[in-house]
Amino acid sequence: MKKSISAILCLSLILSTAFSLAGCKSRTDEMAEQSVYAEKQMKSVNRKIVKCINNKDEKGLKSLFSKNAQEESEEIDGKINNLINIFDGVKIKSIDGEEPGFSGDSNTQPINIYGSYTINLNNGEKYVMWVQFCSMDDENKENVGLYMIEMITCTEDKLPSGFKWDGVNSGKPGIFIHYIN
Numbered sequence: 001m002k003k004s005i006s007a008i009l010c011l012s013l014i015l016s017t018a019f020s021l022a023g024c025k026s027r028t029d030e031m032a033e034q035s036v037y038a039e040k041q042m043k044s045v046n047r048k049i050v051k052c053i054n055n056k057d058e059k060g061l062k063s064l065f066s067k068n069a070q071e072e073s074e075e076i077d078g079k080i081n082n083l084i085n086i087f088d089g090v091k092i093k094s095i096d097g098e099e100p101g102f103s104g105d106s107n108t109q110p111i112n113i114y115g116s117y118t119i120n121l122n123n124g125e126k127y128v129m130w131v132q133f134c135s136m137d138d139e140n141k142e143n144v145g146l147y148m149i150e151m152i153t154c155t156e157d158k159l160p161s162g163f164k165w166d167g168v169n170s171g172k173p174g175i176f177i178h179y180i181n
Helices: 002-054 058-064 067-072 076-086 166-170
Strands: 092-097 101-103 111-121 126-136 145-152 174-178
Touching (some): 002 058, 002 076, 002 101, 002 126, 067 145, 076 145, 076 174, 126 166, 166 174
Parallel strands (some): 145 174
Antiparallel strands (some): 092 111, 101 111, 126 145
């Protein structure tokens, strides 16, 4: 009888340890999947932004913004025009950046994805762009889409001391442009 109880306790201990370890691995796998998801979503959004800017497609760029961002942003049509005019005579050749950040997941929506990117132009110049968007929000679908684009007409190493990202720091939606020579 004692041997049976000992065997059952040992088996229970082994099974609970195995399930605990399996649970940790699945959480790690889930985080890796979320990072891959965020990166794919960001690449897709960046491609769409570049296509709209290079083709001077103001309507297309506006359609990338969420319904709420369009409604809450100040003068979004004028700011879209200003953003596209920054690239007058030049095209965006490529975008470089680190893995995007994100918050939320498919269980704890919304999923917000954000990141800072270097814009490489065909004339050799480089700009910096901050992109933030919501990729999933089943409860508030009007939040899905671009939330913010913030553009700086230089690289980060050429920013004046004390520079502040107006859009990122304000938490407001829309387009923010910094003209820096």
